[in-house]
Amino acid sequence: MKTIVSCMRLLSRAALLTVLLPLSSLAAQSHRAVESRVVESDLRSSTSAALDERLARDWGLKAEEWGRYRQLMQGPLGLYSPNLDPLTALGMEARNEDERQRYAELQVQAERRRVEKLLAYQRAYDEAWQRLYPRQQRITASSLRSHLASSQPLASPVELRLAVFVSNHCPPCDQRVKQLQAAGQPFDLYMVGSDNNDAEIRQWAARAGIEPSKVRAGQITLNHDAGRWAWIGGRGGLPAVVKEIDGRWQRQ
Known part of the structure; x- marks a missing residue:
């Protein structure tokens, strides 16, 4: 057992x-x-x-400044201007005059370096073209960059992106923007005299019939002018549709 x-x-x-x-x-x-x-x-x-x-x-920024830029781009600013660079975004949303001045100076320095590099490459490009294809019509480096950005066949005409300057309470501005949008034309819109008031540009965009889907897709960007109209030497009344051709802004 x-x-x-x-x-x-x-x-x-x-x-x-x-x-x-x-x-x-x-x-x-x-x-x-x-x-x-x-x-x-x-x-x-x-x-x-x-x-x-x-x-x-x-970008010459501190870690906390980069973190604030990331936060800004997750809000309305990122929706209306999805491709905005850090210095412009932080400058537009500066909390005091010292910040605004700091970002303006950083952007001037960054732009100067960028232009110097671009001009140096342009000279190298021109020399290479003349050496390799002295008897053929030259394709400028700016056209080549536009081709790469748009992924169009090189043989087709390249349409450079337009910059459209408008102001609030300007019926002709509303009408011109509606025409460009109806034609399927990509453009970067800048509101002159908005004083970085996001509510104002949002209200204007709704009144002008800007389609949010085109803004989200980057076909249309909405931006405060922030002095750009004066920077490119803009003259005359608004609206103004301009395009950069061979380094110069020309009114269309």
Whole structure:
């Protein structure tokens, strides 16, 4: 009898071990999976932080300034101007005059460096074209950049993007913008005299019939003028439709 009881106890223990061992294995696997996800999350966070630090440094910004730019672009500013650069965005949304002056100076310096690089490349491009194809009509570097941006066949005419300057309470401005939109023409719109008032430009866009889907797609961008009309030497009344041709802004 004792032998039978001992055998039953051994069988019970074996059965219990049979149940517990797989459970232990599953728990270990689950723990390893959680650890793996934590490591991957930490790695992504570290990579993202390093990228943000590099981008901030490229624009001459501090980490907290880059973080504020990211926040601004997640709000109405990013909806109306999805391709706005950090310095313009922070300058437009400056909280005091010192900030506005700082971002203006940084942008002037950045633009100067960009133009110097562009001119140096343009000279190299012109020399290469003259050396390789001296008897063929030249394709300018600006046209080449437009072709790459629009992904159009090189043989087709390249239509450069228009800049449209308008003001509030200007019926001809409303009408001109409606015509451009109906024609399917991409353009960057700048409101003169808006004093960086987002509500004003939103109300104007609704009144002028700007389609939100085209703004979200980047076909139309809505921007405060912020002195651009004066910067390009704009003259005459509004609306003004202008296009950059060979480095100069020409009224259409």
